[in-house]
Amino acid sequence: MSDNSFGRLLRVTTFGESHGPAIGCVVDGCPPGIALAPEDFRHDLARRATGKTRHTSQRHEADEVEILSGVFEGLTTGTPIALLVRNTDARSKDYAKIADQFRPGHADYTYLHKYGIRDPRGGGRSSARETTMRVAAGVIARKWLAERFGVQVRACVSQVAGLLPGHFDWDAVESNPFFWPDAGQVADLEAFMDALRKSGDSAGARVHVQALGVPPGWGEPVYGKLDAEIAAAMMSINAVKGVEIGAGFDAVTQKGSEHRDLMSPGGFASNHAGGILGGISSGQPIEVSVAYKPTSTLRRPAGPAHLRSHAGAGPDGPGPAPPRPERRRRPGHAEGARRLTFPRFLLRMIHERQDLQCCGSWRHRCGGRGDAGHPGRAPVPGRQTAFARQRAFGGREDRLRLAETRGRGPGQL
DSSP states (O other): OOOOEEOSSSEEEEEEOTTSSEEEEEEEOOOTTOBOOGGGGHHHHHHHOSSSSTTSOOOOOOOOEEEEESEETTEEOSSOEEEEEEOSOOOGGGGGGGGGSOOTTOTHHHHHHHHSOOOTTTTGGGSGGGHHHHHHHHHHHHHHHHHHHOOEEEEEEEEETTBOOSSOOGGGGGGSTTOOSOGGGHHHHHHHHHHHHHTTOOOOEEEEEEEESOOTTOSOSGGGOHHHHHHHHHHTSTTEEEEEETTGGGGGTSOHHHHOOOEETTEESOOTTTTEETTEEOSSOEEEEEEEOOOOOOSSOOOHHHHHHHTTOBTTBOOOOOOOOOOOOOTTOOTTOOOOOOOHHHHHHHHHHHHHHHHSOTTOOOTTSOOSSOOOOOOOTTHHHHHHHHHTTTSHHHHHHHHHHHTOOGGGO
């Protein structure tokens, strides 16, 4: 697995599993002389922490940051900064069933298909716990931006399901558990969340991020666009399903006379561009909105009726369940006799894991032997024969086993 790092001037690499011993990150590129101590991380990590209210997961983590390198006598040295957070409330037993089933809307299904290994420790890289180290790395980035350029970054929740704030007050954001900009709506929002939780359901949300004091000229045109870099950073969060810069998708319904940001000696008249023009910062506040999907792992079960109602769904909505095909019978097969079958998806997984074991590529069917064009890795002794037997299910061994259960001899097969 690659692509666990992000950034160029300040490069961040995260590691660890949600239900493993610890999580951490390495921050490379931080200049020397910036004051940094474990206490600097507490405020931002406390805002992210779960278990503080009934509206979040009840997992309680201490989230104490250990600075392993890159800081001496309270100042950064210019070398890579290694940070570690130990998991103190992993609750691995609560996730024991993850190894035996797929969670809807979760990446453990695609991870298994790509890597052939099922990690029961909360999904590893697909867990929301991974964002803890993004927050820790963000503390360093914000300190550097504030000290060197005077840039300030702030954010709030600007929408939950269909609820929108009546008015916008940044001072109200830190005073409620929802980071909601309208203090008068907090009680209504709590009632909505209580009803949602009681029904066993969840809702999506929109987070609005604003960067103030960004000087003009940051970013590159075409392939190094600042808005593209921001969008890539936001989309790397697993729960994010959409990113808007400035007006975003509202630009579709705006007319040119409305969307344009008129300029005068006094500055811009509006900011529909979100502070970025042609991939380069304009000096205006950078405005970013991020859409988060609702949690899919719910207490509300999805029974057969629910699954049938969504079978064959098309652009116009759910359709009827497709008819089941007639069962084909083999010539000469006794009426009512059952075949020894092997689930196709398990057979495919066996094929893929064998190929991964032999050459590291599920596309290459070398059977563990390798060849001149694709030597790959040497197979594990004894493993090839076992996989070959399972790959060729229905072979002589399986037929012998089936014959014994039916009271027939090998010569009758």
